[in-house]
Amino acid sequence: MKQDPIFSSFLIKVASRCNLNCAYCYMYQHADQSWKDKPLVLSEKHQQLFVDRLYDYAQEKSLDKVLVIYHGGEPLIFGADKLVNFSKAIKKRLDTISCQVDFGIQTNGTLLKEEHLKLFVDENISVSLSIDGPKKIHNVYRLDHKGNPSFDKVYRALALLKKYPQIFSGCIAVINVNYSPRELFQFFSENEVEEFNILLPDANYTSPPIGRDQNPDVYIDWLIEAFDCWSAEFPHIQCKFFESIILALLGKSGQTDALGLGDVSLLNIETDGMYHDLDVLKITKEGYSSLGIGLETAPISAAAQSKNIEVHRKLLSKEGLSKTCLACKHVDICGGGSVPHRFGTEGFDNPTIYCKEMYALIDHISEKLIQLVDQELEKNESSSILFSQKEMEDFCIYSNSEKQIRKLQEYVAQKKRAQWERIAVEAKQRFPSQEALINQTNNQVSSVGERALMHPVSSSFLDALEQSLKGKVVEGMDGTPLPIDIDFLHLIGTKLLRKEEFVIQENHDWYTHALGKDIVFNHPQTAFDLGKKVIEDALGMIQEYDTHLYDEMKIISPYIYIVKDKNSPPDRDISFADETLPGAIFIGVWKGNRCLAPYKVAASMIHEHCHQKLYLLQERFEIIEPQDVEIYSPWPEKYRPPIAALHAVYVFIHVAKFLNHVAICDQNLQEEIDLTLERIDGCISEIQEKVQFTPMGALFFESLLKEWELLKSQSLCLT
Incomplete structure (x- = not known):
């Protein structure tokens, strides 16, 4: 059974009248005219009843914080001193159960005085001002009952509020599509308003938007121009309307009623003490927002159980959306739009009247x-991420590489975050029944950061999932289609979280799929224990050889897997790494039925780590210019693409350095080292003759040649 909603915000209509007569006002200019029969202000009796009811409700629901918003009409008709006394009574009572109360007031500003603000500061009552922009825009619709403009009085209120920034919570403006959005943003910027929200004029299918009959696209054009203007010129101003849409696109919840999915969390109390649903529902029909009960007859919990609230909650879920909305690709973002804006002669089974605009x-x-995102990546490319010659030289060795590695990993993390945000939006549309799982994953990613996305399995799965969402068949290394199961997401950020310490044989079925059925991960316990011991001994040798290399491997290649290849000859040892599984190296520790010597395993681990290190560089930079050329690689004894040959030179230079170090342990290594150096020399000559590098690639190759010259000069075995 669905639980009752929890009211955390309470909109108190302390006055039912207003000294202005704004042409678009949802309270006075639309279907519900019941305000005419309401008391002018909230009585002392109903004030006390609200204090009692709120205390009981907060205690019943164990609330630790609530928001009370004073509204109208114009709430200052009630009196600033009365608002302060009312606030004191609420706070005093709820303090006894350790429930914090935040207070706010929405005012048109015409009655606001500095003495009021001093009182509000003492009680921490925040003030939001209704102002539609500069004078010529504001005075179109915001007139008093005699038709007189209100801007001068409202602007004086704005000037006062700027003197009390600790309680000034920003402005709201109803848009007027007959004026440029830039004029609106310029006005708020010049007046140092840090936060404001734009509101679409309240409308529905029985009362269409102002002016759209003459120009069907006028709101579309205005909103798009406004977003471009805001994002390009005025991003320093918080605009909740646009920010909420951005948050929704990123899989997070926004703070605007223009987006329809969510739950009821606000209760409205009118001046007669009656409970009402969202007050903007007054644009639908007479009395629709009324719950039929009030402070005198029922606790607040009874309001949460009312039929009207149940209907409203359904309308805020996919179950309550129209077929048009459910078929829309933006349903998870727009959510059908504002509920009052969906109303028509047949009820709410419609998208928002602003559907095409949204x-x-x-x-x-x-x-x-x-x-x-693309521009930011390009910006990074032309600034801090670029390596100088010295930095590239540092990257090629171990002792000074961490700074450059961190730069590259930060870039990859940005790419992965952007990829996940794209996937989350698309996956919600493709798998609507898994919305909760996708949101949960997003929350987990937000909680632990990009480490959740940079585990080898997470990274590989997300690459495959993104391709699958584009309608492509994704295959593993053996050509077998990969199983794309959306339920896999629950592991990301929980069981799959990238570490910077060595992890040996972390089991996961995804590797079997990605690498193919011929690669064996599961070994008899005795054999695995022997293999693990060899890996640990090899790591010890690497640490003794170069602690900087050991530490670098923990950052780049911490995941080590002991594998066998069913198709590999028994006398051949195997090892490999793959760019689709960043951070993982796969090592064979057996030759036939015997374990390899630890130094041989260590050489294989250094070899595969260097591949992963170069893959990391390739994530950020193109190394080789596009060209129709192949390089003879003496290791597989065949022609290969230039990047493969470059990989071979890089990894074997570092393997040869290590073998020189351990040659004293095995005199038979001299022949292997000599052959390796000979092959490196031949491959470098081929690369120099045939390959055209990018600027960053040229820096890398130049740095690599310095390593090569150093190796030749230090080699114990070079003849």
């Missing part, structure tokens, strides 16, 4: 986000 705007913002 669709076009979300499309536009989504595209802009992708462009911004």
Whole structure:
């Protein structure tokens, strides 16, 4: 059985009248005219009843924090001193159960005085101001009952509020599509307003948006222009409307009623003490927001159980959306739009009356986000991520490489985060029944950061999932289609979290799929124990050889897997790494039925680590210019693409350095070292003759040649 909603916000109509007569007002200019029969202000009796009811409800639900918003009409008609006394009474009572109360007031500002603000500061009552922008825009609709403009009085209130920033919570503005959005943003920027929200004029299918009949695209054009203007010129101003859409696109919850999914969390109390649902529902029909009970007859928990609230909750879920909305690609972002804006003669079974506007705007913002990510990556490429010659030389060796490695990993982390955000949006559309799982994964990623996305398995799975969402068949290394199971996401950030310490043989079925059925991971316990001991001994040798290399491997290649290849000849030892599994190296420790010597296993681990290190560099930079050329590689004794030959030179230089170090342990290594040096020399000559590098690739190859010259000069075995 679905639990009752929890009210955490309480909108108190302390006054039922207003000294302004704004043309678009949902309270006075739409279907529900019941305000005419309401008391002018909330009585002392109902004030005390609210204090008692709120105390009981907070205690019943174990609430530790609530928000009380004073509203109207114009709440200052009630009196600033009365608002303060009311707030003191609420706070005093709820303090006894350690429930914090935040207070706010939404005002048109015309009655606001500095003495009021001093009182509000003492009680920490925040103030939000309704102002539609500069004078010529504001005075179009915000007039008093005699038709007089209100801007001058409201602007004086804005000037006062700027003197009390500790309680000034920003502005709200109803948009007027007949004026440029830039004028609106410029006004708030010049007046140092740090936060404001834009509101679409309240409308529905019985009362369509102002002016759209003459220009069907006028709201689309205005909103897109406004977003572009805000994001390019005024991002220093918080605009909840746009920020909420961005958050929704990133899989997070926003703070605007323009987006429809969520739950009921606000209870409205009118001046007669009656409980009401969301007050903007007054634009639908007479009395629709009323719950039929009030402070005098029922506790707040009874309001949460009312039929009207149940209907509203359904409308805030996918179950309550129209077929049009459910078929829309933006359903998880828009959520059907504002509930009052869906109303028509047959009820709420419609998308928002601003459907085409929201669709076009979300499309536009989504595209802009992708462009911004690309621009940020390009910006990084031209700034701090670029390596100087000295930095590239440091990268090629172990002792000074960590700074450069961290730079590269930070870049990869940004790419992975952007990839996950794309996947989350697309996956919600493709797998609507898994929305909770996707949100849970997003929360986990937000909690632990990019480490959740950079585990070898997470990275590989997300690459495959993204391709699958594009309709592509994704295959493992043996050509077998990979199983793409969305349930896999629950492991990301929980069981799959990248570490910077050696992890030997972390079991996961994904490796079997990705690498193919011929690669064996499961070994008899005795054989595995022997293999693990060899790996540990090999790591000890690497640490003794070069602690910087050992530490670097923990950062780049911490995941070590003991494997066999069913198709490999018994007398051949195998090892490999793959760029689709960043951070993992796969090592064979047996030759036939006997374990390899630890130094041989250590050489294989260094070899595969160097591949992973170069893959990391390739994630950020193109190394070789596109060209139709192949290089003879003497190790497999065949022609290969230039990048493969470059990999071979890089890894074997470092393997040869290590073998020189351990040659004293095995005099038979001299022949192997000599052959390796001869092959490196021949492959380098081929590369120098045939390969055209990018600027960063040229830096890398130049640094590599310095390593090569150093190796030749230090080699014990070079003839």
